[in-house]
Amino acid sequence: MKTVLITGANRGLGLGMVKYLTKQNTVKNIFATCRTVSEELKTLSAENKKLVILNLDVKNTSSFDEVSSQISQIVGENGLNLLINNAGVTTKFTKLPYVKTEQLLDNLTVNTIAPIMLTKSLLPILKQAAEANNGNPMGVHRAAVINMSSILGSIAQNDQGGFYPYRCSKVTKTVIMLC
Numbered sequence: 164m165k166t167v168l169i170t171g172a173n174r175g176l177g178l179g180m181v182k183y184l185t186k187q188n189t190v191k192n193i194f195a196t197c198r199t200v201s202e203e204l205k206t207l208s209a210e211n212k213k214l215v216i217l218n219l220d221v222k223n224t225s226s227f228d229e230v231s232s233q234i235s236q237i238v239g240e241n242g243l244n245l246l247i248n249n250a251g252v253t254t255k256f257t258k259l260p261y262v263k264t265e266q267l268l269d270n271l272t273v274n275t276i277a278p279i280m281l282t283k284s285l286l287p288i289l290k291q292a293a294e295a296n297n298g299n300p301m302g303v304h305r306a307a308v309i310n311m312s313s314i315l316g317s318i319a320q321n322d323q324g325g326f327y328p329y330r331c332s333k334v335t336k337t338v339i340m341l342c
Contacts, residue, residue, distance in 0.1 A: 164244045164303040166192040166292065168234065170221060170281065171250030173197035173204050176311065180247060185211045194234055196221075196250070221250045221277035227284035235288050242292030245303045246285055248278035249311045253329040266328040274332035279339060282308055310340050 167184055171177040172195035181195050185207060193211075195204060196219035208214045215237065219230055234243060252273040254266045282289075293306035315326050316333025 164190060165241060166190075166194075166234075166238050166243050167245045167247065168194040168196065168243060168285070169247045169249055170196045170219065170278075172216075173199060173201040177247075177249045178204060178207075180249070181207065181214065185214055192238055194237075196230070221281065222272055224277060224280045227281050230281075231284045231288060234285070238288065238292075240291065241295055242290070242306065243285055243288040244292045244296070244305070245307050245309065246282060246289065247309045247311065248281065250277065251311065253326070256325045257327050257329075258325050259327060262327045267331065270328035270332040271335065274329070275336040275339065278310055278336060308340075310336060312337055 167190060169177050169180050169184075172181050177195070177197070178201070181193060181204065184190050184193050191213055193214045194217055195208070195214060196217045197204070198218065198220035200216055200218070204216060208216050217230055217233060219226065250273060252270060254270065257266065289306040289308070296305045299305050312333050313329075314320060315330050316337055318334060321330070
């Protein structure tokens with residue numbers, strides 16, 4: 164795996180993955196996207212030349228092609244080996260009587276629609292990496308997409324209820340990616 168893009172990289176799991184990948188010698192380019200850059204990510208970027216921060220609000224799907232173009236200019240013919248759709252949003256514990264349309268739409272946009280549309284925009288450079296590394300076995304050494312989810316996105320393990328906007332968005336994301 165030479166090139167990686169991580170969405171939602173300013174904190175939490177995204178930032179943790181960025182920190183880990185900066186220490187891997189085989190990784191040449193790490194693209195960390197977020198809508199607001201944290202001080203920790205800025206510091207990490209200043210210390211690591213292979214880390215590139217790209218401003219990206221995943222709600223703004225019209226900006227995805229521009230981000231894809233920026234990445235393509237950097238990676239050239241090597242393409243993008245790994246896309247990690249990590250950016251996410253959740254609402255507080257929400258029981259059915261209190262669910263609001265805005266909550267559902269926000270969760271679905273960020274957690275479901277954005278990963279699909281970003282994958283679509285990056286597909287040409289993902290395919291480019293797969294072709295450039297055709298001799299490698301299937302996986303991140305060629306090209307792959309990882310969609311982060313949560314136990315709250317499980318239909319089988321839903322014994323708590325609540326979190327309707329978040330659960331709906333994560334279950335939908337999982338099912339769509341299986342199609």
